[in-house]
Amino acid sequence: MAEQIPLSEDASALDPALDAARNDHTHEVAPDLAYRRLGIVNVVFVGFPGAGDRNWVLIDAGLPRTGGFIRSAAEARFGKGARPSAIVMTHGHFDHVGALEALAKEWDVPVYAHPLERPYLDGSAAYPRGDPSVGGGLMALLAGLYPTRPVDVGRRLRSLPEDGSVPGMPGWQWLHTPGHSVGHVSFWRESDRTIVAGDAFVTTGQESAYDVALQEPEMHGPPTYFTIDWQDAEESVKKLAMLDPDLVLTFHGQPLRGPEMREALQRLARDFRDIAVPKQGKYLTEPRRAADGSAYEKP
Ligand SMILES: [Zn+2]
C-alpha cells in the first residue's frame, strides 16, 4: 500500500464544542458551510443556518437509505421543510448518489454535474468496476462488490454552467478535477480560500475499514479502488494544491485547515506517485477515459 501523510489533530477544522451547541447533526467549518458524516461518506450543506426554503445547496447525496438523515440535518440547519435550490454533484459513485433519486424527486430540485459525469446520472452508463487488487484493507478488498450502475434523475439533470459558476452558490466556482472519475469536479471559494474537494483527494484512509472508523487526520490521494486514471488524478491534485487553500473539506474524513494541511497537500501533489498511487492495480496500466469511451460501461 502507498504511504499517505498523517497529520496532527491541530490540522483538524472540527469544532466539537460549537457543533454540540448547535446540535443539528452537522459539523460546521464556515458560517455557511457544514457537513454531515453518514458512516463512510460525508454530504455537504452550503447556506447559512435558518436560510429557509430554496436558499441552500446540497453537495452529493450519500449512501443508499440515508435520505432521512440528510433531510433531518437540512431541516435542523435551514428550517422545517426547507428544500435546497439545487443538488450539486462532485461525481456519481454509489456512496455519493445513494439518496439522490429520492431526494431530487421529493424536493423537486435540479441536479447539476459535469457533462462527462452525466451518463452515470441519467441511467445510460455504469462505472468501471472497483479494483480490489490495489490493496490497503477491507474496504479495498470488497471494492469489486460495490455498485457501479447508474442512477437516473431524468429531466432534473443539468450541466454545470460553462462559466465556472455554481448554481445557488455565489462566490464559488467549480473546477474539473478528473482521474477519480472522468467528470469529477471540486469547488473553490477564493474569499476564504476553501476547497470542497469531493474525492479528488481525501482525508482518511478510505481503503481500510479501520482508518474509516477512526478518521484520524490524514492527507490521502483519491480512494484507490475506484480511481481509473492516475495521470489525470495527479494533475487534479496539483491543480488544487496550487490554489493554496486555507480549508479543505473532502467527502471521506475530517476537514483540515492551516499550515500543516497546506504543507501536506503540497507534499501530496509533489510526491503523488509515491504517496497516492497504489503499487499495483489494473487501472495503473489500463486507464479508463472519456475520450475513447472506456470510462463508460454498459449498465
Ligand atoms: Zn468516488
Ligand SMILES: [Zn+2]
Ligand atoms: Zn467517495
